[in-house]
Amino acid sequence: MSANCVKFNAIPDRFESDIFQYLCRNLRQADGDYTVTGPFWVEDAHGGRQREIDGLIITPNCLFTIEAKNVAGRVVKEGLNTPLVVHTSSGELVDFQERHEDPYQQADIQWKVLSNYLKGIFHVNIWVKSLLVFPSGSTIEALEQLRDPAQQYTPVFLLSLDEVADFVQVFQPPDGVQLSRQSQEVLVKAIEKGEGSLTQIEKNLVANGRPLEKRKRPSSEPALQETQAEDTADSKWSLRRFIFALLLAGLAYFPLSFWLGTVASVGLTAVLFYLLYSRNSFLAVYTFLGSMTFGFFQAVLGAALLVALFAGVVWPLAVPAAWYLQKSDQGLEALPGIFSEGVEDVLESSDLSTPTMTPAPLPSLGPTDEPLLAATPDDEATPGPAVPTEAPAEPTATPAAEAAQRVRIVANSNVRAGPGTDFDIVAIVMKDETFSLLGTSDDKNWYQIQLEPGKEGWIGSTRVNLETGQ
Incomplete structure (x- = not known):
């Protein structure tokens, strides 16, 4: 009995x-056949990349992967779902936060990767465990199940280097193949050179769990049935894990969508699903909490920007404008240069052929009376019936009284060729201009004014103020 030590590389x-x-030196004195290897790489069928394993111990009935952590001190692992930390003798706290994976998670992934790799070659379950090894003299404070070799179903154990040799000799799996020296050599060959380097006889040697010279050709049907049963069980477990990961990721989508946009929420949900399906629960929790925190601060920042925009831009402009319009008697026309110019043209563009209301009769205007505002939106007098198809009759004017010889324009207005909106516009007069009054229409709604020598026009009575004594 001895230990076979294999270095794949330096x-x-x-x-x-x-x-x-250390392992080569101590296991050479142990009872049974042991094989110790140096670091190697193995393909992760699920992760799609190569995984480095720091070392391997093959015992007569089990394999142990080694994940080495060269951090001495007090190692603390309070629970299966709590992070692993090391308190060094110098007082430093090492929590491995800068690493992509927690050391315990690394070790947990390694045994799965190697177990799946070997199962794909030999189609038989070979017990694989992981050892998370710290320097000699380190104090391990962890759950009892992570330290006790009697815990056959614990996947990862935490040990100091001086405990490893005794641990692997004591550990006994409940079942599994028997790995003779020849079987161990076949396993090393499969790890070093791949499945293509093995013959069918070598594969059967490991699968049957007995030495080559004593091998008998078994019936292939029971082994095939066993392999199919194992594949079915593994598929069911994968399906359960898929459904579980999908459910948790779906529940996480709703709080994420509350803080973040649709695209970001869907992307983060997909990341969480992958992490949960890969059993990387620590990273999934950190990703979810980090995303929620980012979304919260993003929402707060957005609200602050809106408040700042309202306080700095909208409020200073809106308040003075509202106050100005409220205080002004003329409404929109009080805003200079914006609504006063040309407002008549807009009003006159409306269809006035079918007025919506009938104005009350206008009383006669005395020389000093203020003209009444017409009930129509036009700048001029109330229109009569629909526009006639024939040309209007020649307008006649009643001479104005001597006491009221001039009028003052109260707003920018059109001047027409006759007393009505049917007549053409002959001029536009501006507010506060004054003109001589020549006469009025029979209904007193239109005034005839002198625009310039030899040119007269008619303007609505509501658009002027009469001035006496001029």
Whole structure:
């Protein structure tokens, strides 16, 4: 009985080299056949990348992967779902937060990767466990199940280097294949050179769990049935894990969508699903909490920007404008240069052929009376019936009284060729201009004014103020 030590390549890491030499030295004196290897890489069928394993111990009935952590001190692992931390002798706290994966998670992934790799080659369950190894003299404070070799179903154990040799000799799985020296050599060959380097006889050697010279050709049907049963069980577990991850990711989508946009929420939900399906629960929790925190601060920042925009731009402009319009008697026309100019043209563009209301009769205007505002939106007098198809009759004017010889324009207005909106516009007069009054229409709604020598026009009575004594 002896230990077979295999270096696939040079071991550059000092601590990994110390582990290799320690195990070779101590297991050579153990009862049974053991194989110790240096670091190697194995393909992760689910993750799609290569995984580095710091070392491997093959015992007569089990395999142990090694994840080496060269951090000495008091190692604390209070629970399966709590992070692993190391309190060094110098007082430093090492929590491995800068790493992509927690060391315990690394070790937990390694045994799964190697187990799936070997199962794909030999189609038989080979017990694989992981050892998270710290330097000799380290104090391990962890759950009892992570330290006790009697816990056969614990996947990862935490040990100091001086405990490893005794642990692997004591550990006994409940069942599994028997790994003779020849079987161990086949396993090393499969790890080093891949499945293509193995013959069918070598595969059967490991699968049957007995030495090559004593191998008998078994019936292939029971082994096939066993393999199909194992594949079915593994598929069911994968389906349950898929549904579980999908459910949790779906529940996480709703709070994410409350703080973030649709695209960001869907993307983060997909990331959470992948992490949960890969059993990377720590990173999934950190991703969810980080996303929620980011979304919260993004919402707060957005609200602050809206408040600042309202207080700095909208409020200073809106308040003075509202106050100005409220205080002005003329409404929109009080805003200079915006609504006063040309307002008549807009009003006259409306269809006035069918007025919506009938104005009350206008009383006669005396020389000093203020003209009444017409009930129509036009700048001029109330229109009569619909526009006639024939040309209007020649207008006649009643001479104005001597006491009221001039009028003052109260707003920008059109001047027409006759007393009505049917007549053409002959001029536009501006507010506060004054003109001589020549006469009025029979209904007193239109005034005839002197625009210039030899040119007269008619303007609505509501658009002027009469001035006497001029």
